[in-house]
Amino acid sequence: MSKFLKRSAQGAGVPHEKRTSNLETVVMPLPSKIVLSMGQHIGAPAAPAVAKGDQVYVGTVVGKAGGFVSSDIHSGVSGTVDSIVTITAPNGAAQTAVVIIPDGEQKVDPAVAPPVVTDLKSFQDAIRASGLVGLGGAGFPTAVKLAPKNLDEIDTLVINGAECEPYITSDNRCLIEDTHFILGGIKAVMKYLDIKKCVIGIEGNKPQAIAKMKDAIDMPGVEVKELPCRYPQGAEKVLIENCTGREVPFPGLPSDVGVIVMNVTSVAFVGKYLETGMPLVTKRLTVDGDIVKEPKNVEVIIGTPVQELLDFCGGFTDEPGKVLYGGPMMGNCIADLSQPVLKNNNAVLAFSKKWAHIPKATNCIHCGRCTNACPLGLSAKEIVQAYNDGNVELLQQLNADLCMSCGTCSFVCPAKRPLAPSIALAKIMMKNGGKK
Ligand code: SF4
Ligand code: SF4
16 A cells, blocks of 8 residues: 555645636747757757758758657748857756747748658657657657557556646647647557557636537547646646546556556647648747736747747736746746747746745744645655755655655745755755765
């Protein structure tokens, strides 16, 4: 029996603020340039496959995958390569990027054509060529995910349509607007990986999306599961438990319990790619926050500078205190608005200084809320104490490395202690053998 509490009963009731959920996606016009980072995924960075002055087209490969766990990078514009530069990734690391100036013609690369898929191998090859990575935020190369070592033990595909982070509604719009592609992608994954069952998990605060998907399902073995509106329903282990009743062991992967999880936007892309052959060059994002003048769901070319995206949404109504890639619970700060939109971004949120103000932390009152709320049953309070004491052995015993930085412990702490950021530092310390 697991020593952890039932994950689906944990988490927090965060304010959802999904005010863009009814806003249809609008397409942003061409930006002045695109900046394509070679590190938009987990794994080895891609290597630039073009040089300054090269002509590229929509769909041209501009970065070649740097290994098995890696991904190609494609241009979303036709134009000329302006430069190869170094930018700062959201995690602070230096990253090579290809800068392209659009010519406005949007000519498509002649190599772009629907892939010929006849079996598992050609399906996996097509997904690899598409440049798809986990679009829910993880950025894990999908071709690797769809090639588990124990494929014959996989019996269930779980589609993550939970979208539990406050403000973000891009997956909701995908469920409503791209229903056809979602089902096309699900059918292909089930067919080529020989998976008999699919559960599409959607939080109950998306009634239109739930109704649309239920209505559209036209094959046996696929069902919609309405999930509780409790953060973080989209966390992989919580989602699997709620959709299948199976508990992923520690340490362990979804495939250990016969499951592959895909984000709804990723599976929609699979459906679209099989029909069109256009690689991953655009992304739907929610742009919102208390100082964004015109919140929107926007389809944007990957590599578009964040500043130009924000300008398209009317700019700011007040001085920003914080601009984020992603949601307020798990998002990363964007230090420089010239940074580009990345493949795995699902939102850009901008908040005022008042909203972004971090309250002063006070002493722990030993209330236990952080432990009760953690979907992994971790004791945030004890982990942070062990980090402060530099006690790596205790951090290992407390399974600190399992923390997924969901932020739930920080959110529920009445003493406003920055638990999740401290645990992130604890994980770095563990990797560094105890050095802070
Ligand atoms: S941030 Fe880590 S410790 Fe805190 S609730 Fe999430 S998984 Fe648990
Ligand atoms: S929630 Fe905050 S105050 Fe309560 S035990 Fe955890 S760290 Fe201490």
